[in-house]
Amino acid sequence: MPLAPSTVLNSYDWIERFYQRACRPEVSWGAAKRLPYAERSAAARSLQEFARNENGSGEWVVDWAREIAARNGDRGFIWAFRLFLRDECRQGWLVNRLLDQLGMPHSRGSWVDFVLRMIGKLRMPSLYLHVLAGVEVVSRSYYRALGDATESDVIRQICKRLAEEQDAHVEFTAFAIPLMHPSRTRLAQSSIQAAHRAFVFAALLRVWLRHSPVFHKSGRTFRGVWKETMSALDTTAR
Numbered sequence: 001m002p003l004a005p006s007t008v009l010n011s012y013d014w015i016e017r018f019y020q021r022a023c024r025p026e027v028s029w030g031a032a033k034r035l036p037y038a039e040r041s042a043a044a045r046s047l048q049e050f051a052r053n054e055n056g057s058g059e060w061v062v063d064w065a066r067e068i069a070a071r072n073g074d075r076g077f078i079w080a081f082r083l084f085l086r087d088e089c090r091q092g093w094l095v096n097r098l099l100d101q102l103g104m105p106h107s108r109g110s111w112v113d114f115v116l117r118m119i120g121k122l123r124m125p126s127l128y129l130h131v132l133a134g135v136e137v138v139s140r141s142y143y144r145a146l147g148d149a150t151e152s153d154v155i156r157q158i159c160k161r162l163a164e165e166q167d168a169h170v171e172f173t174a175f176a177i178p179l180m181h182p183s184r185t186r187l188a189q190s191s192i193q194a195a196h197r198a199f200v201f202a203a204l205l206r207v208w209l210r211h212s213p214v215f216h217k218s219g220r221t222f223r224g225v226w227k228e229t230m231s232a233l234d235t236t237a238r
């Protein structure tokens, strides 16, 4: 399903959206633990892979957001960006709480953590946001598949929420990325778009190979998931 083009006009609209999102009703936690061990274990493995604990790791990106805000005379961007990072933390908390419900351990770091940490060390905000958008868009497709495949109401409910939030996060990166390079040439844009698609393809293939039973159970083919993911990515590739 393609993402709708962003209707958000400025940073203050994003601030309002993130505040509204934070006030969503609590998930009704239930009997996730009663699932068969094989299903709990399969769900936990994938959730651990996508769970990221971003607490305190995004300060350098906030510094960059400050620079952008100063350059554009848009102080709201700093707060919008902070709320975006807080939303990411809240997602991590939600996934960890679900893992607790499933009786499974939290993630001790994943390839996503590793890649984003490396980019953080290199202080490359543009690459950081592109990689983050790629990860968000792939995990969005995965959460949708897991939500359709599971027998658990709690997992279904949380996957639906996470997928919706990833939609918003992809949309936010689509808003933020052009602020970095407002005068990028068409050739540069095409090159970045091609590299980004290659990264997303590799990430999606990895997720597909590791969790193909979930995709099969949800009735999805790789081709279908790729098309769904590309539709979402089109929002970011500007």
Ligand SMILES: [Fe+2]
Binding pocket: 088, 091, 136, 165, 166, 169
């Ligand atoms: Fe996210």
